Amino acid sequence: PRFLFHFNGRIQGRSEVKPTSLVSFMQKKSVGICSTGFFSPKPAGFCLLPGLAVKFVEPPEKLEVQVGETAVLSCAFTSSEPVASCWIHNKQQVEDRSSITSDEKSSSLLISDVRPEDAGNYTIVVRNRSGSAQHSIRLNVVDRPHPPASCPFVSQLSSSSVELSWSGPGYDGGSAITGYVVEYRRVDAKEQGDWNELTSQCKNTSYRVPLELDPQGEYRFRVRAVNPVGISDPSKESDSITVDNEGNDVQEEAYVDVFTNTANSVKDHYDILERLGVGKFGQVFRLKHKKSGQVSAGKFFRGRGMKERAAARKEIELMKELHHPKLVQFLGAYDSRLEVVMILEYIGGRELFERIMDDGFEYTEPTSVCYMRQILEGIQYIHKKNIVHLDLKPENIVCVNRKGTLVKIIDFGLACKLEPGKALMVMHGTPEFVAPEVISYEPVGLAADMWSIGVICYILLSGESPFQGSSDAETLALVTEAQCEFDPESFRDITEGAKVFIRSLLQRDKRARLTCERALAHPWMVSFASVDPRTTKSLNKEKMRRFLAKRKWTKAGKAVLALKRMTHLSSKSDGPDSPSSPKAEQALQTLEQSLRTEPRFQQTLKDLSQPRGSTVRFFCTIYGYPDPDVVWLQDEEPVEEMERLQVEYEEDGTCTLIISDLRPEDSGMYTCCASNSMGVARCSARLSVEL
Template sequence: MSGDPSKKRYVSTFRMYLQPSVQDQDSSAGGGSLGNGPTPGTVVSRSRTYPVQLATENKPGPAAELNPPRFTEPLKDCTVDEGCDIVLHGVLAGSQPFHISWLHNGEPVHFGTPSLDGVVVRLVVDDCLPEDAGAYTCVAENAAGKTSSSAAVCVRGLPVQLKDPPKQVEVRAGETARLQCCFSSSFPVAACWIHNKDQVVDGSRIWVENGDKHSTLVVAEAQASDVGSYIIVVRDRKGWVQHAVSLTVIDRPQPPASCPVISQISGSSLVLSWSGPCYDGGSAIVGYVVETKKEGPGEPGEWKELTGCCRSTSYRVRSGLEPLCEYSFRVRAYNAVGISRPSKESDIIKMDTEGKVQEEPQIYEDFVIDTTNKVTDHYTVLERLGMGKFGQVFQLVHKESGRVCAGKFYKGRRSMEREAARREIQLIKSLHHPKLVQCLGAYDSRSEIVMVMEYVAGGELFERIVDDNFEHTEPTSARYMQQILEGMRYIHQRNIVHLDLKPENVVCVDSSGTNIKIIDFGLASKLDPTTPLKIMQGTPEFVAPEVISFEPVELATDMWSVGVICYILLSGESPFQGNSESETLALVTAAELEFDEDFKEISDQARDFISNLVKKDVRRRLSCDEALAHPWMASFATANPRYTKTLPKEKMKKYLAKQKWKKTGKALLALKRLALLSSKVDGTSRPTSPGEDPGLTPEVEKALKSLEEKLLSQPYFSQPLMDQVVPRGSTVHLICNIQGYPDPEVEWLKEEESLKESSRLRVEYEEDGSCMLLLADAESGDSGLYTCRAANSQGEAHCSARLSVEG
């Protein structure tokens, strides 16, 4: 078109159809109906008019170049849990603008939130449901063509879940209780209720109402026997859940479990002690009513109320007892609902001329361990009083005499534990002193070993001291220490060491007096002059430095503990307690005793008394005789209570609270293990839902029946032993974790030979399954292959590790 510029020029307008090449189509095509990339044949041309301008230099002007859309990052297949968000995105290339549309299973998408941010396409479906699963296609087009990308989305249904189930249901006796639990699931659900390890079966008074989204246990005319934990088990093919609902039926409490027992008290008064009801009626016991009746010829035989507001299980009768008269007593318990029937009557007691109870002197009787009967043949077992490393203590009532006692039930899974129990019984049955708890009998059967002891009703000494009605002074503290020393002198004279003296093991005889007794001889041992005794046990705050250093213990080892108890008694602070057990042991080893501002009101004699007990050098500690002869012991005899300063109790209350927290922490380990076992519920049956066929799918039926199998399992090691290389003289810890139910019995072997506990070797087996072989002062001869063998009724498992002692 170039030429003479004076000549006339024309511009021609025409319409052009642009078609992508076959090569471009092939490069963007993808395989599979749900695969990523454009589907073959989806790229089509769309006509559009573009004016072409000619250049002034009479050169042809270039046409605008358009590129069809294509996915540089296609959609990706994904799996999403129900209730979560589906997020699909891809990245486009090509000429803009793009027009985007979404398809779900070939139909336009009318849900979710689509977006286009530049070249990024996105579709978000909030809180997806199972019906949101399927094939999603993103279609992109521009003036040059159209393409698409597809992805498969799988919505994974959630296993069954409980929706805010109740933890406790409370009704009055005679009312109807409804324990309802709602649940949600993407699959068919079956549910059943379990009580006392048996599945609840529909009856005239108790039945189950099942629905698609709930299950309700109905208990009509609720009564005391219905009280307890009810476990709902809900199962679908993806999983199962369980939840415990506690049913409380409020009613009058049952009568106190034992008749009142009369304790020795001077003057014209006496102390009654009894056991609380076995069942409190579902509501806390508020108090007790104590009644008395005058016995003898010509007496009306009417019961008279002594008090209607006793808040504990003991009561001091201070008045109303006439000389030479005979009396009997009984007790009633009451709660928010009402008052119980009376307890059994006490023995008849006769007062002497001075109004003092006539009592027989305490007689110490020897006994033979009963290997024929069980403790339950002669005693009724009531509430648990305490729990320790070697067993549990329960309150007992003799079936014939009604005497209240305490029973220590030993752990007896292993032979060495049973031997340790027998040693403690033989030792304590030979100790007869007013300041030591007395052993009254013992039972040794295949299933358990039980020691029967006198029941000491007053509680721990430190708990008594912090009571608001108790006056805490330095002279009273000296009196308590004197009693502790009298008891310790008796056992030291027999060359016996207690090795576990601490506040928890010093208890009051009754709830109102000041007499104490020493309990728990689980670690006590008789010293042999020819064989030094080394131990690796005790409570860190109270053990002596020689215990931590694994040096021979002596009678003076107990005296260190006596000094620590006295320090806490006067100040409320523990002298060596750190922020951790290791810090506490380090402070004990350093043995640097300090008297801070808590002792500013304490006498110099008391400080000197403690300082001469808490000495690192064993030879410089006071003996029991020397401590009893110390000037501080005589100070309380001459002190005038009127002019004696009352000691503060705030720090001791904090100390006791901290000790309870520690006990709770240890108890939690056992509770967690019990919770683990309770999750493996035993006993299953096929529940029915209204309007459904009672037959269950094989998956659900198998799941329900497997609950019992989950409870029973052969032993296995969740944490195996590990090989160790240690220097000579060090302490070895071989640790593993054993699971299985029933609890496996454990045996340790070295080179296939069974190991026995000794002063250097100890085995610890905790409730959570943790098992440790502790070997002190390792020698080259200790090298070898160590094996832990665990066995129960379901099978046996082994785990081994090699120990190498160098140097």
């Protein structure tokens, strides 16, 4: 149509105007229509083109279809006026008009032979002269999952079972993996048999195979992934596996329901042997069951107050949910008036990084992948239960025994179960391994563990810590910056895929970090699945040795100082949950209370014998919080410092008594006495001066 534009008494010109342009012009100039057909200033109370805006009628929120099917996205709407509509996908208007059917009441978009790339949000925009409206529909395209990313490999072998592990599929088909089908066939017979199903009920990426098969037989295994749509094609076959009964036996793990014994004391059923360790929670002792002789570990919780007992019971209830071959096994608990004790599987091996230093141990990139896979499998299990560990570090990755390559994750004292709709904010962790969101006192989730796994992987491959500063404050600042660099010398023999893997975990944005599933399916993890470590170049152990030498047990007091520094480094200073808020201060005070422990000696004094005139050094390592006061005694009399008798204290808790120009009167019993508000500890050794 042609209109003669007349505004403020002047003709502006003639032009062809589209209806939408007419509405736009009227809205911008705030004009109405007079009976003559010319524009005049909009009078008060005059309704522009009276009518109702578009309103959608019960529009769908999402649609799920399988690959190859036809998807029909449809929206109904009401309007008292003519409408125009269009569909938008990935910020682009859908141009194929043959797939769109529209009228005055609805619009439909048809997608035939749906493919995975068709998934996403589809937005319909509808406009009439009174305004516009839009609505988005989520299209989920589901398919059978891809096959598991790696073939099954043996992660544990015994005389009665084989434990297989594998990596999940690189693509889950758009729907969560619900389980795996494990298949086998015998290959040492004259005619290889068909594939047989061992189980279709495996829920994790590992499976213990009962050897109801011929123990002397040779077998291959493969795995299929399952989602609600269907079953994947099989994975690659494993290498041939033959059971070797010699030297491979490990303690069988039979997961059973455990309970808390409130009627007895732990001493009624167990002999308490040597102490294995001490922490802020209490002490761990080796136990031996009086009837069965089974050896286990007893975690004796400190404190009899309601708060301490509640924390102990919380950990016990959480451990009751965890049954996985890569996690320390929970065996039971005792809760009496005098103490709370948790009974755990006894793990005879050492910390992972210490195991690497053993002579003859193959330290290669493939063996590192093997360890990382086991760690990820254990954490994947707890993440599926919506549990976050929050204290992953080398000390909590322990070898099952002193000869094999199997590891378990221990110490769930800081672990928390995430609750829907409830933010979890914590102020604890080891500075080197803690995630940036912990330092910033932001809500934490499962991704916090993935950051720690990235740090562990970095150290495992290089022997260096990516964010270690000269002080805790500097370390926390480096973590906050999240700038991960790879020293060319330290990573000279490491593949580029490993660096990509680590970068994908050490992301400042927690949403960008790999999940356990994606990490297990990462090309770097998969590429070494079938590589023989013995054919790969060995990595240099020297840097790992130096890392372990520097990494001594940190004093509890130092940990509190680090947490206090976190509050000053955080940029958040306002709000009820900010580090400077009363809530955060209360959390810090609570943590400080839980760290209090009496003095204890990690390394005790040794008897010494030296000739007259020489120099001798007594040294021990003391821990405790608050920091202990230390007094040296000779035959129970205080030692006075002088020119030839000096006492040195180091930050790592080492105390050294140096006696130079030895004399006969220096002979005697020397005692180091450490005390704080929590208690007193002593250790002694004899000095003999040879004449």
